[in-house]
Amino acid sequence: MPGSGDWRLYFLCAVAIINSATNGYDGSMMNGLQSLQSWKAYFNPADPEQGPDPATRGLLNAIMSVGGTIGVFAGPPASDRLGRKLAIVLGSAIMLVGVALQGGAVNIGMFIAARFILGFGLSITSNAAPTLVVEIAHPTHRGKITALYNTMWYLGSIIAAWVTYGTFNAFQDNWSWRVPSIIQAAPSVIQLIFVWFYEESPRWLVGKGRDEEALRILADLHANGNKEDDLVQLEYREIKETIAREQEVAKRSYAELWATPGNRRRTFIAVTVGFFSQWSGNGLVSYYLTDVLNNVGITDQHSQLLINGFLQIWNLICAVTAALFVDRVGRRPLWLFSTAGMLIAFILQTICTGVYSEQLNHAAGYASVAMIFLFYAAYDSAWTPLTVSYIVEIMPFTIRAKGMAVQGLCVNLALFFNSYVNPVALTAIGWKYYLVYCCWLFVELFVVWKYYVETKGRTLEELAEIFDGDQAALVVAEARRLEALNLAAEEKANRDNLEVLDASEKV
Structure with missing residues (x-):
């Protein structure tokens, strides 16, 4: 068990985990801002009821993913060359520049530029912070801490939802949207204050x-x-x-990701996990809950902000619960339950929304909101806690880092598509756009059933047999060869140390 340094260790981990909340804060904040009359009027005074047009709102949200995608290529070099601590400082400082521009934006172009900078800085800290958490955490608690890192997205979303609700009630002018924008600096400020108390990564x-x-x-x-x-x-x-x-x-090169049938299957799973984690219909609610609620007749700001706030609390409860049960239930049952549950909930939400739109049945509109909560209970049971850890488990060490990079790229590409296309499609065809996701979720369920294997409790040899078939022995042999190289290197280092000691004794 950990020694008496527990409190210090877990305090440092908790501060680093705050980074995960930053992304959740942004999604929930943007949901809230799009409900605020002051925000809509400021950025589109010609039509204050509508606010920015769908294409502009899509760009507002998508541009952060563009910054994040570019930052994917800047994060690892910063973390490896500067160290985890200074990379967190660099990313946090960049984000503060973005927050300052966003909170003080005087036009839509300035707001868009600010969000690009935020995405770029967040990508750097999102590489360094979780790496530091994993590398300083105590081995006996590392698994749970890593799983909880991903679920803290919802902690940020809860804070943003209720901050926006509070400023809606407290201010009737532009401060109702400027204050939440400025408070987005809080995680970066906290990290900049406490990063000097961190220990650098031993690794x-x-x-x-x-x-x-x-x-x-x-x-x-x-x-x-x-x-x-x-x-x-x-x-x-x-x-x-x-x-x-x-x-x-x-x-080794990226070509190894598709060099063998087994690696092609692993890469296919990594790509699908990246896209499915964002293309399951969750992107509609993550940034465009206002549009979804407008489609079922819930149009007043107060109700929309309240639903956003309670939804984020619900998400956090479901995600943390799932993270704590991952090792008990197994991966494949969670994947299947989660994806099937999302499909059922989304079909029901589509039906309810369609009934409201065609018949103005308010009971169907309220039922549609209930289906959103049911959908996220299913989503959070697997797609939140397993998105990263499952890829780590199926990838052999020789291609793990590259496989994770490919998955991260797919997540950002999916986010860009979601953010830009969803508002345009919702405006153009309304609830019928949901039918696209109903069909897509059928595809997801088939892929999960067909290709996602159980990894709980399986050895390297067992996983290699599943993915590589006749070539399993070669894959395992390669892993063993690397282990042998490590042992040889360590033995050589020990011999060198002994020679140095002998030489010093003779002197």
């Missing part, structure tokens, strides 16, 4: 040849300063071995 330090410093930090955080502790020594050896493996893997 990054070993990679830079600062072994003694890395060992001290492991001892301070996991063994109350005892460098000879068995766990600390084990972690230290594992870090050195992993870095040796990565030096071998770094020589």
